[in-house]
Amino acid sequence: MLDIRLIRENPELVKTRLATRSPALVPVVDSILEWDGRRRKSETALQEANGTRKRLSKEIGGLRAKGADSSALETEVKGIGGEIEHLEAQTREADDQQRELLLNLPNLPHENAPIGEDATANPVVRIWGEKPDIPHPLDHIQLGEKLGLFDFPRATRMSGSGFVVFTGPGARLERALINFCLDLHTEKHGYTEVAPPFVVKRDSLVGTGQLPKFADQLYAISPEDLFLIPTAEVPVTNLHREELLTLADLPKKYVACTPCFRSEAGAAGIGTRGLIRVHQFDKIELVKIATPEESFAELETLTSHAEAVLQKLGLHYRVIELCTGDLGFGSMKTYDIEVWSPGQNTWLEVSSCSNFGDYQARRMSLKYKDAEGKNRFCHTLNGSGTAMPRLFVALIETWQQADGSVLIPEALRPWFGKDRIS
RNA sequence: GGAGAGUUGGCUGAGUGGUCGAAAGCAGCGCUUUGCUAAAGCGCCAUACCUCAAAAGGGUAUCGAGGGUUCAAAUCCCUCACUCUCCGCCA
Numbered sequence: 342m343l344d345i346r347l348i349r350e351n352p353e354l355v356k357t358r359l360a361t362r363s364p365a366l367v368p369v370v371d372s373i374l375e376w377d378g379r380r381r382k383s384e385t386a387l388q389e390a391n392g393t394r395k396r397l398s399k400e401i402g403g404l405r406a407k408g409a410d411s412s413a414l415e416t417e418v419k420g421i422g423g424e425i426e427h428l429e430a431q432t433r434e435a436d437d438q439q440r441e442l443l444l445n446l447p448n449l450p451h452e453n454a455p456i457g458e459d460a461t462a463n464p465v466v467r468i469w470g471e472k473p474d475i476p477h478p479l480d481h482i483q484l485g486e487k488l489g490l491f492d493f494p495r496a497t498r499m500s501g502s503g504f505v506v507f508t509g510p511g512a513r514l515e516r517a518l519i520n521f522c523l524d525l526h527t528e529k530h531g532y533t534e535v536a537p538p539f540v541v542k543r544d545s546l547v548g549t550g551q552l553p554k555f556a557d558q559l560y561a562i563s564p565e566d567l568f569l570i571p572t573a574e575v576p577v578t579n580l581h582r583e584e585l586l587t588l589a590d591l592p593k594k595y596v597a598c599t600p601c602f603r604s605e606a607g608a609a610g611i612g613t614r615g616l617i618r619v620h621q622f623d624k625i626e627l628v629k630i631a632t633p634e635e636s637f638a639e640l641e642t643l644t645s646h647a648e649a650v651l652q653k654l655g656l657h658y659r660v661i662e663l664c665t666g667d668l669g670f671g672s673m674k675t676y677d678i679e680v681w682s683p684g685q686n687t688w689l690e691v692s693s694c695s696n697f698g699d700y701q702a703r704r705m706s707l708k709y710k711d712a713e714g715k716n717r718f719c720h721t722l723n724g725s726g727t728a729m730p731r732l733f734v735a736l737i738e739t740w741q742q743a744d745g746s747v748l749i750p751e752a753l754r755p756w757f758g759k760d761r762i763s
Numbered sequence: 764g765g766a767g768a769g770u771u772g773g774c775u776g777a778g779u780g781g782u783c784g785a786a787a788g789c790a791g792c793g794c795u796u797u798g799c800u801a802a803a804g805c806g807c808c809a810u811a812c813c814u815c816a817a818a819a820g821g822g823u824a825u826c827g828a829g830g831g832u833u834c835a836a837a838u839c840c841c842u843c844a845c846u847c848u849c850c851g852c853c854a
Contacts, residue, residue, distance in 0.1 A: 384813055388823040395823085398835040402781035411834075418834045585773060587791095710773080714792065714808080 342443045342703055345377060358449040361456050361665035366446065373442045380435035387428035394421045444547065445554050448700040450665045451637075451674040457664030464664070466676065469648065470657035473683055473739050480684030481734040482615045485511060487745055488762050490737070493614065503605065503620040505730075510762045514749075515623065517756035518729055518736070519598050522625040522650055524756075526726055530646045532596035532627060537576030539599055540567050545579040548705030550671035550697075557606045569602035573626035574723045581630060582705035585716060591709055592639055593630040596726065598623060616730040617689065623729040627694075629722040632709065636696050636720035637674070644676045644694040647726040651691070653752040656735050657681040659688065673698045676724075680731065684738040689731040694724030737762075 348355050352370060359366040397418045404411040455464050485491045490511025496504040507515045526532040543566050546552040551559065551571060560569040570576055577595050586593070601624045616622075627646060631639045644660065651658045663675040672695035679688035699718035702708070708716045740748045746763035754760055 381813065384823085388813060391823055394834080399781070401834050406781080415834045422834090587773080710791085716810080 342700065343446060343449065344699075344703065345373075345439070345443065348373060349377060355449065358452075359447070361450055361454075362447060362668065363666070369442060369446055373439060373446070376435050376439040376442065380432065380439055383428060383432040383435055387425065387432050390421055390425045390428055394418055394425065397421075441553075444704070447668075447670045448673055448698060450668055451696075454668065454674055455662060455664040456666075458666040459664075460667050462664040463661045463667055463677070466660040466662050468657075468659040469652060470655070470681075472657055472681055475683050475739075475741065476743075478683040478738060479741060479745075480615070481682075481738055482684075484684070484737050484741055484745075484747065488737075488747065490514065490762070491616070501620075503618070505616060505619055511733075514736075514757060514762070515729060515733060517753055517758075518732060519623060519625065521653075521753050521756045522726060523596060523598055525650065525653070526596040526625070526627060526646060530594075530596075530649070532594045532646075535577060535580065535595050535597045537570075537573060537580070537597055537599065539570050539576075539602075541570055541575055541579070542567060545575055545582070545705075548582055549575050549578050549701050550704065551575065554670065558604055560602045560604055570599060571603050572601050572624060573597040573599040574628060577626060577628040578630075578701060578721050578723060579705060581707050581719075584707060586630070586707075586709040586719065588632070588709060588711060591630060591632050591719070592635060593628075595628045596625060597628070598625045600624075601728075616734050617685075619730060625726045625729070627724050627726040630702075630707070630719045631722065632711075633699065633717070633720050636698065636722060639720075640674060640676070640694060640696040640722055643722055643724050644678070644692075647678055647692040647694055647724050650727050650732070651678070651680055654732075654736060654750045655752075656732075656739055658691075669693070669695060671695075671697045671700045673700070678727070680727075680735040682731075682735050682738055683741075684734070689735060691727040691731045691735070692725040695722060697721045697723075 343355065348370060352374060356367045356370050359370065397414055401411040401414050401418070404414070455462065457463065479487075488511075489509050490507065492506045492508050496506040523534060527534050540562060543552060546559070546568055559571060562568065576599070577597050580595065581593070600621050602621050605618060605620060627643055629636075629639050629643055648658070648660065658678055658680045661677050661679065663669070663672075663677060668675055675693055675695040677690050678692040678694070680691045682689045698720050701721045702718040707719050707721070709719050711717050736750070737747045740750060742748055742761075744763070746761050749757050749760050749762065751760075
């Protein structure tokens, strides 16, 4: 969440920047300030009452120690109790209101973020490789059926639409891609591998920003107040929640592969066949915890680490930067990486690399001790490195051969074990 | 699932219902001593919020979380979460 002091001291800056996301956010800022005023007023009154009670109680202690009569004071203090109770309730009400509004307010876009209303305004930052020249490309569904890579009907029968079973060489390709990515990031890029739980508590999701605003995207586990993770970002970023890190600890670099569970309520295209949008998919996630000074440079290297996956697999891709109107809820700056899908004749988003600034750190109380010994909020970053199903799609569509087989790119062969699926 | 013991600052760890935001040690920071390293001595060192134009200062809260008892709770009572030990059960 945003720093209330920033909002208080510089409301116009906050409004201007938030308006680039959506003009509807501007009145919310005013509402937050209003509750902030009430909260502080009521808090001050409460503190004064508490102070009086504390002081008088000490006096009583002093009188009793001397064996003197304290009954008059005791009666006086007793009366303060009711007042305190009332002020406590009033303060809590204002505090809750303010907090709720703050938790639902998105992060400020970075000052250099491209301004725009929606995805059509996202500038292309760079393009790597070229569109493969495939005369009559099959799409991944056709290829998968021919080669026995996955089974949608059976997955649907057991779990409902939007689920997939990988089969035979498809399951092996999925596993090979996962191991290829994990080994690349741990051995070449210096990330520490973690294998987190796939189930988290509510607080963790509040910490990374999925809750309270995006509850309808999550699978909840009842009767416990637990949720299936929509991305490894949640457990991995929360690894250090409520901790005080030292400067020498930073940057922290983690990589994790987990399934991601998304209800995709109301999402366009969930009805379409294929692997493009499913309720459960594997994803390699890169997470960094950095100092504010380094975080934007760390975003560049993180993005390049995700790109390395596509480069090694010989997949044509482009990097775009999200404009203010398209930026994710907690992000200040985001690069999306889109891989070319010859079968769909379109770009597919396989990675989204973001710097959240201190937005998440503030929500989960993640700090570090700086060179002056002051405690400051860390900056958090994450990016996919990469999402598996779409990588799978791009790979088999790009490397399909005229005879209907799929060539395995050389870099992947040590993990897949064969040079071709046929 | 049963029985018991715990949860205190960055870490370890004392703590009597009242002067306890909390002993001591470690780590960290500063100074002194020192040929270097090391060691020793002295001092500083929790967080959030409120107040103040700001700084200084002042104040309130926080000893796992939430309730309760009391003039007053780290300390007493209740509920919950978590940790550890033993027993049982189980992949």
